[in-house]
Amino acid sequence: MYDGSRSLGWKEPPITYLQPTQLFYEFVRDGKIKIANKLKEPVTVQDPCSIVRNKGLGGMLRSVVKAACEDFRDVKPRFEHNFCCTAGSGVINYGPPWKFIRMEGGRTKIEQLHATGAKIVIAPCHSCHKTIEELIAYYKLDMHVMFISELLVQTMEIPEDMQVVKPEKSEE
Amino acid sequence: MIKMQRKTVTDQGFDETVKNLTPEKIEKTINYVLKKEAAARLKAYVETCVHCGLCNEACHFYLSYDRDPSYSPVSKVRQTLWDMMKKKGKVDAETLKMYARIGYTECNICRRCSMYCPFGIDMGYLMILVRRICGLLKVAPLYLQDQGYSHMYTYSQSWVAQDDWVDTVQFVEEEIRMDIKNARIPLDKEGAEIMYSPHSLEAKFKTNLLANIAKIMNVAKIDWTMPSFDGWDSTNQAMHVGDHETMGMVERMHFNAGFKLKVKKIVTSE
Numbered sequence: 001m002y003d004g005s006r007s008l009g010w011k012e013p014p015i016t017y018l019q020p021t022q023l024f025y026e027f028v029r030d031g032k033i034k035i036a037n038k039l040k041e042p043v044t045v046q047d048p049c050s051i052v053r054n055k056g057l058g059g060m061l062r063s064v065v066k067a068a069c070e071d072f073r074d075v076k077p078r079f080e081h082n083f084c085c086t087a088g089s090g091v092i093n094y095g096p097p098w099k100f101i102r103m104e105g106g107r108t109k110i111e112q113l114h115a116t117g118a119k120i121v122i123a124p125c126h127s128c129h130k131t132i133e134e135l136i137a138y139y140k141l142d143m144h145v146m147f148i149s150e151l152l153v154q155t156m157e158i159p160e161d162m163q164v165v166k167p168e169k170s171e172e
Numbered sequence: 173m174i175k176m177q178r179k180t181v182t183d184q185g186f187d188e189t190v191k192n193l194t195p196e197k198i199e200k201t202i203n204y205v206l207k208k209e210a211a212a213r214l215k216a217y218v219e220t221c222v223h224c225g226l227c228n229e230a231c232h233f234y235l236s237y238d239r240d241p242s243y244s245p246v247s248k249v250r251q252t253l254w255d256m257m258k259k260k261g262k263v264d265a266e267t268l269k270m271y272a273r274i275g276y277t278e279c280n281i282c283r284r285c286s287m288y289c290p291f292g293i294d295m296g297y298l299m300i301l302v303r304r305i306c307g308l309l310k311v312a313p314l315y316l317q318d319q320g321y322s323h324m325y326t327y328s329q330s331w332v333a334q335d336d337w338v339d340t341v342q343f344v345e346e347e348i349r350m351d352i353k354n355a356r357i358p359l360d361k362e363g364a365e366i367m368y369s370p371h372s373l374e375a376k377f378k379t380n381l382l383a384n385i386a387k388i389m390n391v392a393k394i395d396w397t398m399p400s401f402d403g404w405d406s407t408n409q410a411m412h413v414g415d416h417e418t419m420g421m422v423e424r425m426h427f428n429a430g431f432k433l434k435v436k437k438i439v440t441s442e
Contacts, residue, residue: 014430015431016437017437017439018440020440020442027392049284051442053287080287083282086233086280090276090413093316093409093412101277104237105236106236107235124442126371152384153387156391162352162390162391163352164349
């Protein structure tokens with residue numbers, strides 16, 4: 001939201017708005033979400049420009065990832081000095097004619113992620129997710145991208161009263 | 173003189189639209205944006221830049237293309253805005269196409285370069301200004317323009333109308349009940365703690381992401397809701413096209429949904 005609410009005459013956004021990263025951080029911190037089975041593979045993160053450079057949530061992102069993963073490997077450069085994924089500001093939406101610009105321009109990004117030796121990249125942003133997945137395929141690397149919400153869903157503990165009894169089990 | 177070496181790319185959004193432009197129209201638009209919309213801020217940035225080139229190393233395009241100087245941030249501004257100002261808006265359609273290509277495809281407006289600029293010049297603003305000029309003249313990548321028009325017509329990024337959106341939510345709700353007992357996706361709940369504004373893709377072909385959020389909200393036992401009416405989509409592609417009028421409308425609809433439901437916080441999708 002570049003100057004969004006300001007261009008409409010509001011000095012600050014009229015309703016507080018949060019990024020999901022911050023929300024998930026609060027959930028994990030307050031114990032609303034409990035992590036049951038941590039990820040074992042080496043994991044790294046992508047700092048999206050909109051969340052980390054513009055809103056400064058890099059620390060919260062890492063704290064969620066560290067809570068849910070056993071082997072966390074940080075990128076370099078990181079936080080607000082991180083490289084863009086080459087899909088920002090709508091470049092992701094330009095379609096097939098412009099795919100090459102993301103693949104060629106993203107070389108710095110993918111080299112940086114590859115240097116960490118991680119197998120999973122946690123990306124909290126839709127554009128970053130799609131482009132890094134495409135970059136991995138383009139440069140033929142053995143990596144995989146995961147959303148931060150996907151990570152939480154895979155690792156969180158579902159309380160007993162919410163668990164669904166699978167039909168196969170009930171028949172036994 | 174910097175030599176531009178670029179692949180030829182066919183994009184109807186660039187090639188067809190420039191045919192409708194006249195030199196007078198281009199001159200009028202450039203001068204309108206530079207003098208009426210950008211005046212003081214632009215002048216301050218242009219007069220402060222000392223061409224030191226510290227921003228070069230910050231740009232991922234510059235690094236990825238083996239330090240090709242034509243991809244450096246200062247060179248991108250020089251080839252677009254400074255060129256327009258030097259020629260006082262008197263440029264032909266082919267030059268405009270080059271401006272558009274630099275402004276739209278060779279900068280991600282990530283603002284990393286601003287962090288390395290000794291004066292903190294906001295490059296993002298300058299490139300958005302180039303997009304604003306090209307967007308007003310309708311010279312932009314076709315796919316991006318299409319999404320801008322989708323915002324005007326369906327109030328969402330990817331041509332998902334309001335009735336389709338409600339349908340998707342019902343479908344997702346049914347699906348998450350396979351994993352979480354009696355899970356709910358409450359729509360239009362007044363006075364809720366949190367309003368979640370999804371990405372348009374979550375209503376079209378990435379519904380698993382909406383399911384993820386719904387699962388987390390249910391497990392965390394949060395008082396949350398989503399609007400069933402227009403304004404549910406948190407994305408804003410009109411901003412990237414340079415269409416600030418539609419951008420304002422989208423933004424206002426987004427906050428209006430929050431006002432209407434009297435929520436305390438809005439959570440966007442990314």
